[in-house]
Amino acid sequence: DSTIGNPTDCKPCPCPGGSSCAIVPKTKEVVCTNCPTGTTGKRCELCDDGYFGDPLGENGPIRACRACQCNNNIDPNAVGNCDRQTGECLKCIYNTAGFYCDRCNDGFFGNALNTDTADKCKPCSCSPYGTVDRQTTCSQVTGQCECLPHVTNRDCSACQPGFYNLLSGQGCERCDCNAVGSTN
Amino acid sequence: ESGTPPPPPVGPLLFFTQSGKMDVPWRLYPKAVLHLPEKVIIAVAYDCVDKMVYWTDITSPSINKASLQGGDAIPVIRTDLESPEGLAVDHLGRNLYWTDSMRDRIEVAKLDGSQRRVLFDDDLVNPRAIITDSANGHLYWTDWNREAPKIETSYMDGTNRRILVKDDLGLPNGLTYDSHSSQLCWADAGTRRVECINPNQTGRRKILEGIQYPFGITSYGRNLYYTDWRRDAIIAADRTVGRENDEFQPQKRSRLYGITTAYAQCPQGQNYCTVN
Numbered sequence: 013d014s015t016i017g018n019p020t021d022c023k024p025c026p027c028p029g030g031s032s033c034a035i036v037p038k039t040k041e042v043v044c045t046n047c048p049t050g051t052t053g054k055r056c057e058l059c060d061d062g063y064f065g066d067p068l069g070e071n072g073p074i075r076a077c078r079a080c081q082c083n084n085n086i087d088p089n090a091v092g093n094c095d096r097q098t099g100e101c102l103k104c105i106y107n108t109a110g111f112y113c114d115r116c117n118d119g120f121f122g123n124a125l126n127t128d129t130a131d132k133c134k135p136c137s138c139s140p141y142g143t144v145d146r147q148t149t150c151s152q153v154t155g156q157c158e159c160l161p162h163v164t165n166r167d168c169s170a171c172q173p174g175f176y177n178l179l180s181g182q183g184c185e186r187c188d189c190n191a192v193g194s195t196n
Numbered sequence: 197e198s199g200t201p202p203p204p205p206v207g208p209l210l211f212f213t214q215s216g217k218m219d220v221p222w223r224l225y226p227k228a229v230l231h232l233p234e235k236v237i238i239a240v241a242y243d244c245v246d247k248m249v250y251w252t253d254i255t256s257p258s259i260n261k262a263s264l265q266g267g268d269a270i271p272v273i274r275t276d277l278e279s280p281e282g283l284a285v286d287h288l289g290r291n292l293y294w295t296d297s298m299r300d301r302i303e304v305a306k307l308d309g310s311q312r313r314v315l316f317d318d319d320l321v322n323p324r325a326i327i328t329d330s331a332n333g334h335l336y337w338t339d340w341n342r343e344a345p346k347i348e349t350s351y352m353d354g355t356n357r358r359i360l361v362k363d364d365l366g367l368p369n370g371l372t373y374d375s376h377s378s379q380l381c382w383a384d385a386g387t388r389r390v391e392c393i394n395p396n397q398t399g400r401r402k403i404l405e406g407i408q409y410p411f412g413i414t415s416y417g418r419n420l421y422y423t424d425w426r427r428d429a430i431i432a433a434d435r436t437v438g439r440e441n442d443e444f445q446p447q448k449r450s451r452l453y454g455i456t457t458a459y460a461q462c463p464q465g466q467n468y469c470t471v472n
Contacts, residue, residue: 052450089369
């Protein structure tokens with residue numbers, strides 16, 4: 013309060029780099045108004061949108077704000093791509109998921125870290141007839157769906173040789189062909 | 197949360213958002229209108245009847261409002277939002293429209309948040325800007341889906357939905373409608389252009405080309421004003437001659453998001469919802 017006239021009336025702003033501040037009239041709270049580049053918050057303790065870190069070290073060591081680390085699986089035109097404090101990726105694309113968009117989303121398989129977007133995560137497309145409980149998820153790495161008895165293929169879409177009736181949804185049944193009258 | 201009560205506004209104002217700050221550019225207004233330092237505010241809209249500003253916050257996904265005469269932030273919508281990015285006020289029907297790019301929806305509610313309902317939840321990938329032409333009862337929005345970007349329109353009750361523009365679009369981030377000239381203009385960070393169209397006609401005009409990275413856009417008089425993520429600035433351009441004529445760069449360098457015009461008086465007109 014500079015109206016009192018004491019030399020100590022004006023205090024320096026509690027803001028990094030000597031940046032400016034203001035007092036909220038209603039609450040008398042001091043708020044930084046021009047935080048250093050990349051930071052924001054009442055005391056410049058937060059990172060700008062699209063960045064994460066702990067610039068004042070409020071929750072441990074100081075971590076300067078840096079761009080969201082999401083393995084190129086976010087879109088730069090999106091907003092809110094990662095949590096500003098933890099860096100958790102919030103808007104993974106190309107069917108990726110995980111803290112760093114580093115794995116395939118449920119129902120997809122492949123390598124989320126592939127550089128070619130078409131090669132990243134492909135749909136499991138498990139056959140509903142041949143898959144246990146009609147699951148839609150598969151092995152993250154191989155893409156193998158969990159097949160019912162005597163069902164084969166990555167997507168559980170066919171019966172093993174000598175078996176039939178995939179559409180039963182119970183697994184495939186033995187053909188039980190007469191060995192004498194069959195060709196193989 | 198904090199709010200600096202500003203003096204009563206005079207004349208038309210522009211609002212833009214920068215991180216958690218809502219500000220007025222140029223020398224029209226000396227102070228921030230609203231400062232919510234822990235938030236990231238994307239869209240801003242103005243209700244010329246009650247003189248309230250509305251905004252979307254993506255950090256604690258919500259839609260809020262505050263009086264221009266000063267006052268606290270009042271939550272309007274707090275549930276079932278993920279990434280609210282576009283916001284429009286229908287000052288005649290007293291409705292609020294918004295886009296949510298995570299839920300891939302367009303929703304509507306009364307200005308107090310009541311009577312909320314989903315207007316569209318299909319054929320939306322990255323819906324962003326949304327605006328109303330209240331007098332004619334039209335709604336317009338953009339979808340920056342990289343596979344098939346588009347600008348769509350419908351009546352304000354959601355009927356008669358159709359694609360207005362789909363060719364030669366990139367990342368249509370911003371949209372504005374000027375009722376005086378009946379021009380719908382968009383800012384595209386992919387084609388790096390600002391273009392306008394009369395929604396009733398076929399004429400499409402390039403206003404600006406080779407711009408940097410536009411996000412929000414608004415119109416006032418002959419001018420268009422757009423925010424830019426590379427220049428961290430608001431750029432003014434004369435719509436009729438297609439030339440930049442001013443630039444405002446806030447002291448703090450960071451992305452600017454939504455921008456809107458707050459007219460001192462509401463534009464004339466009434467629509468179906470005001471009489472029913």
